[in-house]
Amino acid sequence: MAGHESDRTDDTGRRETTEERADRRWGDLLQELRVAQTGVQILFGFLLTVVFQQRFPQLSDTDRHLYVATVVVGAATTGALIGPVAMHRLLTGRRVKPETVVWASRMTVVGLFLLLCTTACSLLLVLRLAIHDTGAAWLAGVMVLWFSVCWLGIPLWARYRSTPGPDQD
Template structure:
């Protein structure tokens, strides 16, 4: 088996990041579309000031998430055929991380909005906090806790932090 060149590795890292962004983009776009239609539903007029504030937070963070997750496409268009794949991969990595952060806020605030509308506020806060913990467990704790597992059998450098951050 031949070792891939540095250029091939950057290309593979970029392809992997794009695939991840496609998955995240779909989720945030569906949430954003739902939030865009919500004020036009009949029950929205019964919302409290608090619920409207939470709605605005959810809407704006979903929009911020979508912007960050989609931004590597625009960046790629601007740098197309300039041989700057390492810069593009580092940028896409940062945007994906920021986009996931805003998506976390959008998801938790959406849960808070809906649960506060149908349940008592203390229960809504509890469910929202549990939702935040649940997302953090799967998006941060588990992935980062696995970073050093199985170091002996790793022959793939696609998760090399230097490759993504340039450090």
């Protein structure tokens, strides 16, 4: 199929059609989602049990509001990270895989941002209960910074240092 319009060779020397590229990117995305979904489902499951603990009625109003916010953000995270699977299932066979991969990738990025928020709120809640002082907010803030470096800073630095082609992968 040399010279076929849908063939392309990127900067890594890959020669693949648009559909082959979409299949490869979908497989990569599924592997990433498996990791993120497992983490968020475990965290969300634990969050749902907190309300049934004996000490829950003793929480301050602030801590209850923080708990509710954490559960809601955790639910939103779950939706965003499972959404690509539902999207793929509903669009399979419609010949829109390249578009599906783009939208699923966007949902995954939103899900990772929401996971950062869920983790930050969870940490803040636990640390407020554990150390009972303003240090909880500082510690949670430091952890948000750490997650930001790991999830955003290092990847963006690596992206900047690479020599990408016009259509990055």
